[in-house]
Amino acid sequence: MSATVIGFCLALACTAAAAAFFDGYKLKEWFDAEARVENGNPQLADRADASYLIGYIAGVHDVFVEIAFCPPPTAKLGQLMGVVQKHLIANPEEWHKPAALISAEALKQAFPCK
Template sequence: MKKLLAALLFVSSSAHAITGNELLASLENKEPGVRVYGLGYISAVADMTRGTIQCPNPNVTYGQAQDVVIKFVKENPEIRHFPASQIVTFILKQTWPCKGEI
């Protein structure tokens, strides 16, 4: 877990600064407009990092990326205070590393 926390400190992105807590709250919100914000946030970070930081198979969908992020954030409450962009980037990179970065 220490490696995870250290990695989160060094991963950066230019996405709007919200925390993992705020991201999860939007994803769990029953109001469609609020939930779409969280899903769009994950998709935007995925787009910004695709091919440079994370390299998923071309057949990987936004839905898969969203599922992976949601699962990780729910299962790791100790990291939710970090910026959501760092959390999402870290998760996507760990899930779909680029060649030579495993």
């Protein structure tokens, strides 16, 4: 990866950190809602929150794929969500960080670019 691309990614990450709408706490809420929907016991807003989660992870993928992480072409959205959820649960000290950075870091660790 060229120094220009790395510099751009770092600048983007700093900008995202300053202007984040969602953090790790919100990601955790969305994952909890998604689990309740999957278990057949959703609360009032859970279906919407689960949909937000799906769209959010898909968006992080579409913005950062081949830049910050490189999943195989056979990777499915559910797998990407599982990677982010596993990272989120294992690192509660990061929940204050922007959700996009947490998600991108989780995917980067699981699917580093060569």
